[in-house]
Amino acid sequence: MAFKKVGMSPSCEINLEADGQHHGYVRIPFSSHRSAYGWLPVPIMSIKNGDGPTALLIAGNHGDEYEGIAILFDLFRELTPDDVRGRLIILPAANAPAVYAGRRTSPLDHGGEGNLNRLFPGKQYGAPSDMIAWFICSELIGRADVIFDLHSAGSSIDHWPSCKVRMMDDPEKDAMQMDFLKLFGVPIGIVGDRAHETTLSGEAVPGGVIYVSTELGGAGRITPWIRDLGAAGLRRCLKRMGVLRGDYEVSEPEGEVRLMAMQTGDNYVVALEDGLFEPRAELGEEVDDGQFAGYIWDLKRPWRAPAELHFGRGGIVFCKRHPALCEVGDTLFFTLNDYEGGN
Ligand SMILES: [Zn+2]
Incomplete structure (x- = not known):
């Protein structure tokens, strides 16, 4: 065979x-x-x-x-x-x-x-x-x-x-x-x-x-x-x-x-420290450039003031992190802007 x-x-x-x-x-x-x-x-x-x-x-x-x-x-x-x-x-x-x-x-x-x-x-x-x-x-x-x-x-x-x-x-x-x-x-x-x-x-x-x-x-x-x-x-x-x-x-x-x-860059809010993410904007909400977005609390140094988060480029809040715990590098929010193209 x-x-x-x-x-x-x-x-x-x-x-x-x-x-x-x-x-x-x-x-x-x-x-x-x-x-x-x-x-x-x-x-x-x-x-x-x-x-x-x-x-x-x-x-x-x-x-x-x-x-x-x-x-x-x-x-x-x-x-x-x-x-x-x-x-x-x-x-x-x-x-x-x-x-x-x-x-x-x-x-x-x-x-x-x-x-x-x-x-x-x-x-x-x-x-x-x-x-x-x-x-x-x-x-x-x-x-x-x-x-x-x-x-x-x-x-x-x-x-x-x-x-x-x-x-x-x-x-x-x-x-x-x-x-x-x-x-x-x-x-x-x-x-x-x-x-x-x-x-x-x-x-x-x-x-x-x-x-x-x-x-x-x-x-x-x-x-x-x-x-x-x-x-x-x-x-x-x-x-x-x-x-x-x-x-x-x-x-x-x-x-x-x-x-x-579809946007990138300034439309993202990312975590620059580890901690407890407290969002202060809702999905579908329209936010302004630089608007306050929430806090990150320092879990191991709770006596410190929380870090304040701000949107870069405003728009419609399209994406929001779900769990509260966050680490450096996590996307916390992501906004979208209107489509300016044809059709
Ligand atoms: Zn998927």
Whole structure:
């Protein structure tokens, strides 16, 4: 018998080309102390009905961002193939080991901080998080016309709900993206112009795949009004791209979406000492340049006056640290300013 060298590559239990509704696992080979010949189950579902566009729906890219996970669980159970024109591929707990552990990052690799969204394009024969990234790149991105990657802020921060697109210099795609921002119907629509290396956006956008992401809430919980807003918004976007049938009923967006630009630098308030963070601004609040933002109390020298924090550039408070304990380098607040571009 001839010798054969066989790879231990991720594999998918379901046929993504088959019509109908399917569910199973992406099997990530993982030989551990607890299970020598084991694999890790990453849930995957599909709904396909003939020809049409493909939407790839992802949540759990970070494991403690729960609104999107709940939205995708619910969507798969609600829809039938009759509702679909084309295909939905749903990966609702993408970094499954992180989701099962209730952590942003996977405890199984990269020193217990396996951050899937910093490991793209991944490795076919790497650690579990690398292999999940590789599977998404090699098997899913190429099938997708649009990717919806549903993030929230996770345990360490909280976000005012937003949807974000990245302009592609393609009039047709960009028009659809601007429609998505308005249809998603959360308070903030972010118009970006960058796709970062090592992230899913950095793999999707250069290949011409529309990549829509969200920051829906955070603090390691599910906030019902945000989850419901996101669920309705996602359905409107799927109908807009034509992957839900024309007479599928969706609700109207509840309010105006404020278009904002992605900012860096002065829009961040960061901790420059360790201590107890006492915020004095709320998510969604409009703050002025230099406005008082809160305190950091010195835990080991409580007789000292607390450090006073101030916003740099004002705007809408979009991000706020959730736990009180903070260390030098932690982002405490992050503001956004209005989008000044076209459309
Ligand atoms: Zn995330």
